[in-house]
Amino acid sequence: MKYLYEFRESEKVKLIIKSIEKICKSKWTIMEVCGSQTHSILSAGIDELLPSNITLVHGPGCPVCVTPREVIDKAIALSKMKGTIVFTYGDMLRVPGSRESLFRAKADGAKVKMVYSPFEALEFAKANPDKKVVFFGIGFETTAPCNATVILKARGLNLKNFFVLIAQFRVPPALEAILNDPFNKVQGFLAPGHVCTVMGIEEYLPISEKYNVPIVVTGFESFDISQGILILVSMLERKEKGVKIQYKRSCKPEGNLRAKEVINKVFKIGDLKWRGIGVIKNGGWVLKEEFLDMDANNLLKNYSEEIEEKKEGCIAALILQGKKKPFDCLLFGKECTPLNPLGAPMVSSEGACAAYYKYKR
Amino acid sequence: MRKIELAHGAGGILMREFIEKEIKERFKNEELSKLLDSAILENKSKRIAFTTDSYVVSPIFFPGGNIGELAVNGTVNDLVAVGAFPEFISLSLIIEEGFSFEDLEKILDSIKYASEKARVKVVTGDTKVIEKGKGDGIFINTSGIGFIPDDVDFGYHRIEEKDKLIINGPIGLHGFSILVARENINVEGNLKSDTAPLIDLWKALYENGIEVHFMRDPTRGGVQGVLNEIAKESGYDIILFEENLPITDEVRGLSEILGIDPLLMANEGKMIFFVKESDAEKALKILREYELGKESKIIGEVYKKGGSLKLLTSLKVVRILDMPYADPLPRIC
């Protein structure tokens, strides 16, 4: 596949890694923010090839992992309501809420459908005016304009049976939360290529400035990731801050203006709870007033939240902030597995713990 | 349009007619035509392989086949996988009331076609009709009997260091075809299930004296699932070579956009042969002479004592390939 496999050629990757070895003089801790990057690094084995003075820590960039369990509980409650069908992305299905996952609820007869694109939920709502369709739309900035487009189309069609349950996260406030922590160890970031394809680098410039950290917007193939690390290490070695783009074929400094416009029509910035981390100020997007009538929360009239206490000993928050690695957790691979996840990074295959479980045990 | 009624399974005239016309006529053979309570079969070797499997695939018709072909090929391949030569199968139909007769005839025709291709006889069977709403159209159970030649010695105990793993063609075709059809994933392309009987491939290796130590058809759980099991049971580490895995363009495309590894997807016309190192090249040559084996490849080898499955990535890093914990789902992240 063009523009994909050229960026996986091992000879090129190996040359880049050799260069990293040559220029890397000190010890550096680098965070790849995005779960897909974590996945690529571990599945190709890039972490094994890097010089030992580079420590990769894995960031909070898995929207499925950081969606709070009470939101999942709400989706499940909606899927069990008469006449209501919940549509969501495949990776959301197996993530456990407080008691069960959507998949488990489906086995008990709840109405849950997997979609590849949010348009599928919209099409269903159009064709079935007697059913209430709830689109459980989660994601980071990459998914936001896609979810927003569908909300706008539903409004344009004046659909009365289309609702959304939204968990829409923003990356920059999470990076600030990590950097603000007095125990932070991260010295440079590989920023998420697709998030920045939508948003551009504008929001990252003040972060780099304020915290004196270099940031490199990086793609997802092994060539991209190793090149991203090379650029970042060269910046670190020269004590250079600023934001550079490795993933130039997709990410423009200004981002995708049309996508940003669509996001701003539908969403406004708000505080949001991240599973495993807690409430992050301005950590996400919420529906603007004019779309609140489509909020699926309106359908949950007599719903009361019950959240079980988190299992003692789970260090999810520390892992999501790059302060610990999955192997540092006493529960990892024992009480906590992908089949029985106790913390956010184990719940989806893109989470750092699940990726370690899959590739590195 | 004619539909299946409860009476087709009730033992009366309608059922008699159905059996005569649709079953006996179609699968005509000496053993079946007697319509006895049991088929009486002639034993052809000391060791008999006997297997059974139920087919509940949804959708019933999928690109590249239907539940009928699958029910024959699946059982035939289960017999082949223990080194047997399949001869007889049974056919049990559980049909939901209201199921279209036309669809049923299509399914029975492909059962006939598949059994002829695999040279197995349908010698006994059963038909039940269940009330509407209590099934999913049609379920099929087939059992199979095959005979194992005396000089064939198969099993985990035969697996040894340096055995080469040969697969007879590209992986993931059946699993992706079913996923796309079942989840209504709207894609265009020449993607088809690989359902096929693998008896000829085994026969060719056997008759040419190739030392095959073990075989397994990587159905549910895919290559990754079954090899994990074999690694654990045999106590050997098995290494797959990422660069050698045969994958079609269609499967590559789908695997990238849905975020699903082809190693996890089911196959219905593939066999992984564990062949003694010195016979591997010869085995490849033999397999490649067959339509079903022309894309055969060495995809890995038995390494040393251990018990886990590993992958040698294109960066030449060895990493774990763990036991999949459920059917893979498309992902966005």
Place this chain on the structure above:
Amino acid sequence: MCLGIPGKIVNIYEKDGVRFAKVEFGGIKREVCLDLTPEAKEGDYVIVHVGFSIQILDQKEAEETLNTYREFLEKIEKNEVSL
């Protein structure tokens, strides 16, 4: 966090006033919404996420990234890199 794959636009059409395209990924084609990249045309490669094109792939930059990486490696080792 966000699976996005490059594919080639084969043909463009409209559905209910929204621009869609058939986009080719390896051996298969799939419908993709072009609403977020209105200037995309046939033959372009687009980055696709959840059925949406989120950006037109810059083919020149892609070649550049791949073709100049050796020079880039030399420069970076000589500590004279400028990006």
